[in-house]
Amino acid sequence: MDRETKRQAIHFLVCMAALAVLLLLSRNWLLAFTFGVLLVGSLLINMTMRNSKISLVEWFVGEFEREGVRLPGWGSACLATGVLMLAAYLMSSTDIAAGLVVLGIGDGLSTLVGRRGSRRLPWNQKKTMEGTLAFFLGSLLAWIFIGPLAVLLAAAAALAESLDLGIDDNLVIPVVCAIVLSVL
Amino acid sequence: MDALTTAAMAINSPALTAVSLLLGNDVIFGALILALVLIAERRDGKRLKIMTALVLAVAAGLALKSIYAIDRPCSGAGCPADYSFPSLHAVTAFTLMIAFLDKRSYPFFLFFALFVAFTRLHLGVHTFEDMAAAFPVAVLAYHIVDSRWKNG
Numbered sequence: 001m002d003r004e005t006k007r008q009a010i011h012f013l014v015c016m017a018a019l020a021v022l023l024l025l026s027r028n029w030l031l032a033f034t035f036g037v038l039l040v041g042s043l044l045i046n047m048t049m050r051n052s053k054i055s056l057v058e059w060f061v062g063e064f065e066r067e068g069v070r071l072p073g074w075g076s077a078c079l080a081t082g083v084l085m086l087a088a089y090l091m092s093s094t095d096i097a098a099g100l101v102v103l104g105i106g107d108g109l110s111t112l113v114g115r116r117g118s119r120r121l122p123w124n125q126k127k128t129m130e131g132t133l134a135f136f137l138g139s140l141l142a143w144i145f146i147g148p149l150a151v152l153l154a155a156a157a158a159l160a161e162s163l164d165l166g167i168d169d170n171l172v173i174p175v176v177c178a179i180v181l182s183v184l
Numbered sequence: 185m186d187a188l189t190t191a192a193m194a195i196n197s198p199a200l201t202a203v204s205l206l207l208g209n210d211v212i213f214g215a216l217i218l219a220l221v222l223i224a225e226r227r228d229g230k231r232l233k234i235m236t237a238l239v240l241a242v243a244a245g246l247a248l249k250s251i252y253a254i255d256r257p258c259s260g261a262g263c264p265a266d267y268s269f270p271s272l273h274a275v276t277a278f279t280l281m282i283a284f285l286d287k288r289s290y291p292f293f294l295f296f297a298l299f300v301a302f303t304r305l306h307l308g309v310h311t312f313e314d315m316a317a318a319f320p321v322a323v324l325a326y327h328i329v330d331s332r333w334k335n336g
Contacts, residue, residue, distance in 0.1 A: 028186050031316040038319060039294065042282075046290040071285070081323045088270075088317035089248075166331045171324050182251075 004115065007064045008108040011079060015104025018083045022096055027087060030096070034084040041077055048072045078170035079103075085174040090181055098142035098150065099177035102157045106139030107169055110161060124164045132162045149184060156180050185257060188312040192305035204303035207273070213300075217276055220296075224289050233333050234283040238276060241325035245275040248321065258308045271310045274301045274318035275325075282326045 001009075022030045048057050049071065061072045069075060086099035114131020121127050139154035146153065160176040161169050207213055217238070225231050254269035277297035284293045301318075304310040 028313075031313060032188070035316045035319060039298070042285060043291065043294060046285055046287075049286045050288060077323075078327075081320050084316060085320035085324075088313065088320060089252075167324075167327060171320075171327060174320075175324070 003064065004066075005112065007066065007075070008112050010064050010076075012104050012108045014076075014079055015083065015100045015108075018087075019097055019100045019104070022087070022093055022100070027093055027096060030087045031084070034080055034087060038077065038080050038084060041073060041080060045071055045073045045077065075168075075170070078168040082170040082174040085171070086177060089174075089178040094145040095177075095181040097145040098153060098181065099174060101142040101145070102139040102153060102177055103170065103173050105141055106135045106154065106157060107161065107173055109138035110135035110158075121162055124162055126164060127162050132158050135161055146181070149181075152184065153177065153180050186312045189257070189305050189308075189310075192302055193308045195306060200303075200306060204307045207300060207303050208307060208309070213273060213276070217280060220280060220293075224284060224287070224293075230283075233329055234280070236333075237283060237326045237329040238279050240329060241275050241279040241322050242272060244321050244325055245270055245272045245318070248317075254314075256309055257311050262307075262309075264309055268310055269314050270317035270321060271301065271304055271314040272318075273304055274310075274315045275321050277301065278319050278322035279326055282322055 018030060018034065021033055044054060044057050048054060048061070057073065060076075065072065065075055071077070082103055083100065086096050086103065090096045090099055110131040113134035114128045117128030117130030119129040121129060121132060136154045136158040139157055140150055142153055143150035157173050157176050157180075160172050163172075165172055207216070221231055221234050221238075225234060248270055249267040249272070252269045253267050256263050256268045274297070277300040281290070281293040281297040284290050301315040305312065305315070
């Protein structure tokens, strides 16, 4: 399994773990857990950047982090922040669950399928039509939680993910989910 | 109300309450933030970047307060008149904290941000939810400013 596949597997598992905390415990537990993880994680990032040798962090970054990221653990920090954003800014558990499906399955699938795709998007040469379609189809699983609204949510999130905004997808997608699900 | 907020409010310490009230004063808190930026960061460019991120974060926080329109957990004298969610004090403190993520001083800023958040809970003017909601605003605001800064 290559690094990107492993990375997406972790991405999927983190979102499904967050979904489990939400459904088995509560929104408050998800808020507290994610907030705690982010604070501890930020301290570990800081220690790693100051050349402290933390074997667990070194292993994690070596196995799962993309090369050339701005900080060690940056991708994981953005994902955790995205989960926190969904938990904080969506008030109902079903809406948060739908957002986690989009973030965990839609975004994960788009990367795995998109990098094997050949047809580039006219508005963003870094991404492919296959990846955007995979994002949309994967995100439709949110139907389980929010019904037909999932089509609109999947379309909006897929469009946002396809744009070259210069901001990490894990932060953009929760913003779009929060807007769509709060407005509609 | 959540257990964390209830626990923070239950602490009976006049000294903690006095410090919390001091930090709760917008002018004093703003001056403290400005002083910390000037003391902890020597480079003018980075100072400007942090201040820009702080302005963006507070503006986003103010907009979110109006959009969500969630009432404070308190009422009466000493209870701020504006909405509760998210906490602007926490947004500011977390943005400052993130700006120093790569610095030796980061643990201090982490402690400072958590202490500021704790004082807001202790005074009963916010809930834990308001604090948790402040963190993503801070990350996003700093990330937007940081990425645009690097791109020229």
